Amino acid sequence: MSTPRPFLDTPYGAYLARDVPPPDDELTRVGPGTPGGEYLRRFWQPVAFARDLGRVPLRIRIMGEDLVVFRDGSGRVGLLQLHCAHRGTSLEYGLIGERGIRCCYHGWVFDVDGRILETPGEPSSSTLGQRLCQGAYPTHEFGGLVFAYMGPPPKRPAFPLYDTYDLAGYRLDPAGKFMLPCNWLQIKDNSMDPVHTSFLHAISSGYQFTEAFGALAELDWEVTPFGMIYIATRRVGECVWVRVADFMAPNVHQFTREIEDASREKRASRPVIIRWAVPIDDTHTWNMELAQVDPAWGLAPEEIVRPGFGQSDDRPYAERQRHPADYDAQSSQRDIAVHALEHLASTDRGVIMLRKIVRDGIRTVAAGRDPRELVREPGPPIATFAQDTVLHVPPEGDAEADRRLLRATGRRVVLGPAGERPC
Numbered sequence: 001m002s003t004p005r006p007f008l009d010t011p012y013g014a015y016l017a018r019d020v021p022p023p024d025d026e027l028t029r030v031g032p033g034t035p036g037g038e039y040l041r042r043f044w045q046p047v048a049f050a051r052d053l054g055r056v057p058l059r060i061r062i063m064g065e066d067l068v069v070f071r072d073g074s075g076r077v078g079l080l081q082l083h084c085a086h087r088g089t090s091l092e093y094g095l096i097g098e099r100g101i102r103c104c105y106h107g108w109v110f111d112v113d114g115r116i117l118e119t120p121g122e123p124s125s126s127t128l129g130q131r132l133c134q135g136a137y138p139t140h141e142f143g144g145l146v147f148a149y150m151g152p153p154p155k156r157p158a159f160p161l162y163d164t165y166d167l168a169g170y171r172l173d174p175a176g177k178f179m180l181p182c183n184w185l186q187i188k189d190n191s192m193d194p195v196h197t198s199f200l201h202a203i204s205s206g207y208q209f210t211e212a213f214g215a216l217a218e219l220d221w222e223v224t225p226f227g228m229i230y231i232a233t234r235r236v237g238e239c240v241w242v243r244v245a246d247f248m249a250p251n252v253h254q255f256t257r258e259i260e261d262a263s264r265e266k267r268a269s270r271p272v273i274i275r276w277a278v279p280i281d282d283t284h285t286w287n288m289e290l291a292q293v294d295p296a297w298g299l300a301p302e303e304i305v306r307p308g309f310g311q312s313d314d315r316p317y318a319e320r321q322r323h324p325a326d327y328d329a330q331s332s333q334r335d336i337a338v339h340a341l342e343h344l345a346s347t348d349r350g351v352i353m354l355r356k357i358v359r360d361g362i363r364t365v366a367a368g369r370d371p372r373e374l375v376r377e378p379g380p381p382i383a384t385f386a387q388d389t390v391l392h393v394p395p396e397g398d399a400e401a402d403r404r405l406l407r408a409t410g411r412r413v414v415l416g417p418a419g420e421r422p423c
């Protein structure tokens, strides 16, 4: 953990506050052998979209490792270390075959599990191909995404299934993929920071979502068996709008589409976007998404795939300055946010809780155990909570009484009348 810089209480005091301490390495470093990197590698991670696997191999970088992903002629997906085990030529120039991939340089062929199928230049008496393997990681395709397990082979977990993968009336579609030039953790910090929706997405740059987002919410957070939730409850006229979002450890979150205007009662509307923040390296991150889509919305495939407003760098700098959004707020916290320079406030309770979940997981892995949120054996879908619920609850009493009413309503919607913890 990093040590906070002394509290600056001197006007015109920048001279006293110029040092920039290092980031929190335990939480933020992702490379092989780092505590955080080993923690992330214990979970299945999306590494590519199936739609991007074509006739040529796809070169990717995940958690500081250079890899190549491809689908061979028999339909199997391979994820191999980029550099050929023979003399290091990049397999991005390889030829995809009916079975496996052939290195362009001397024609060695590797199966999707890394086994060598051919070493054509070697004498028939050579046993090298039976003894040697190209480095490979296991993959699993789901929902149009290719997931990989990049941890120790004996510790491969079950593939986790969230209950939102299968919502009645909605279709699960592969959605956006966009890069942020910053560390993965500050992107996930954002997911449990609901107050920013009332400022960044409303007051700072004009309403990016509905006007209802501009109402300041009563905020609450709860730890769940697989991560945590925020509960943001707003007064909108005679209605109370409860918006819940999930963080699922280590690097997934899901949220409802930002289309709620809270104008009429609505029970637990749950179409969601599920988003992974997959580190490319310490200072670059892919956001990869699945989306629940109601066919009645009539969205074209390109609309589903397009990143939401302000999520990527697809706008000119001048426009981003005047109408900043998530991309700008998150990536400008430095390439790795320096926690020792922060002054966390009451609205940051969710950020503190999220970082504790991650740190606990990192230390649990370092101690040789499974993180709490890992699915070791296949089981029923994991219960999640993201939803929009709108209730007709007219205000009672003064502003303070209404705040208490909002808070109690939010907890009751998510936790039930007895206020039990989610399970």
Ligand code: FES
Pocket: 084, 085, 086, 087, 088, 089, 103, 104, 105, 106, 107, 108
């Ligand atoms: S470098 Fe790949 S086959 Fe020789």
Ligand SMILES: [Fe+2]
Pocket: 190, 196, 197, 201, 326
């Ligand atoms: Fe946001």
